[in-house]
Amino acid sequence: MQVAWYRPVAAAPWLHATVMWIDPARTQISLYPGQLNPPPSSLPQGPAMVPVAARRNLLATFNSGFYLSTPYGAQPGAVREGFAVNGTVYSPFVHGLATLVVTATGGVDIAAWAGGAAPPATDVVARQNLPLLVNHGSPTPAAARPTVWGETLGGAPAVSRTALGIDSAGHLLYVSAPSQTAASLATILVHLGAVRAMELDINPEWPVAITYHKRGGHLPTMLFPNYQQSPGVFLSPGQKDFFAVYLRGPGTALGHVPW
Numbered sequence: 001m002q003v004a005w006y007r008p009v010a011a012a013p014w015l016h017a018t019v020m021w022i023d024p025a026r027t028q029i030s031l032y033p034g035q036l037n038p039p040p041s042s043l044p045q046g047p048a049m050v051p052v053a054a055r056r057n058l059l060a061t062f063n064s065g066f067y068l069s070t071p072y073g074a075q076p077g078a079v080r081e082g083f084a085v086n087g088t089v090y091s092p093f094v095h096g097l098a099t100l101v102v103t104a105t106g107g108v109d110i111a112a113w114a115g116g117a118a119p120p121a122t123d124v125v126a127r128q129n130l131p132l133l134v135n136h137g138s139p140t141p142a143a144a145r146p147t148v149w150g151e152t153l154g155g156a157p158a159v160s161r162t163a164l165g166i167d168s169a170g171h172l173l174y175v176s177a178p179s180q181t182a183a184s185l186a187t188i189l190v191h192l193g194a195v196r197a198m199e200l201d202i203n204p205e206w207p208v209a210i211t212y213h214k215r216g217g218h219l220p221t222m223l224f225p226n227y228q229q230s231p232g233v234f235l236s237p238g239q240k241d242f243f244a245v246y247l248r249g250p251g252t253a254l255g256h257v258p259w
Contacts, residue, residue: 001027001059001245003211003223008177008188017177017188018224020060020209024108024170027059028246030257031085031102031125036239037067038083038090046085046259048237050244054258055217057247061234062174062209063162063201064241065129066150081128083241084119085257092117098132098198100164101125104255106248110166110196124256127241133163134197139186149182153203161185161202162209165194173197176207176224206240208233 002021007013022029035048050058068080068091082093093099099113102125112132119126130149131142142148152159161180165173173192177185182199189197201207208229213219220231234242246252 001211005224008184008191012179015177015179016224017175018209019192020062020174020211020223022060022172022174022245024106024172026248028106028248028252028254029100029102029108029125029172030244030246031064031100031127032234032242032244032257033083033085033090034238034240034242037069037241039069041090043088043090046257048239050217050234051259054244054246054252055212055235056215057249057252058212058215058217058244059247060209060211060245062243062245063206064127064243065198065200067240070150081130082113082117082119082126083128084123084126086124086259087121089118093119093126093128096131097128098130098196099126099128100198106254108166108170108172110164110172110198129198129200132196133182133186133199134165134189134194137168137195138190139183143183143186146182149199150202157181158184159202160204160207162200162207163189163197164200165189165192165197167193168195174209176209201240204228210234 004019005016008017033045083090101109158179158181160178162176205228209223210220
């Protein structure tokens with residue numbers, strides 16, 4: 001993993017984008033349901049935090065996407081995004097929506113979903129959130145349509161936004177930046193080399209990314225300020241789902257999300 005901060009707009013030096021580069025060949029990407037997202041049901045919710053037994057190789061955590069109770073598209077006929085972990089499908093998958101997939105061998109991809117309502121058994125993690133923001137190394141036409149990308153706080157066009165992209169070598173790029181439209185966020189991702197990308201959560205409350213500087217989840221450090229979150233947010237049960245990044249090695253077996 002590598003982390004960098006830079007100014008994406010020369011005329012606005014006060015705007016700092018945070019970028020976290022992740023090599024899936026040397027890490028394991030996991031997705032954890034929260035207490036309220038996916039919505040509680042008879043399905044297993046898991047620990048809603050990074051399990052203590054899995055923290056030895058914990059490198060980082062970061063926010064996921066929208067609440068599944070938020071439909072994508074205008075009513076009527078609105079759909080909810082797909083969500084699956086360890087073979088449990090919490091929400092059916094929708095053709096064409098942007099999807100992060102992690103396979104049992106540790107492979108990672110972000111692409112428009114071309115499968116059915118449930119991922120194949122070889123997929124350990126699959127999480128959808130809206131359509132693709134970047135495709136073929138360019139912003140998608142949808143990036144220019146503000147109504148596609150979620151309700152913003154106070155109706156402001158530019159808010160804190162996060163996204164996850166993948167470059168031509170298969171590396172993941174987590175991006176968080178304040179005062180962004182979907183179009184400007186897509187431009188940042190393209191500048192960083194993303195060939196495909198999906199928006200994650202938006203608005204001031206939810207963007208959060210944390211690295212851990214000692215084994216066991218110790219010395220958590222937030223990569224950008226957010227007074228509504230804390231460095232220990234993913235080390236105790238929380239309401240929203242999130243991603244965790246582990247160093248591959250002893251105690252980090254591939255093929256499942258460690259619960």
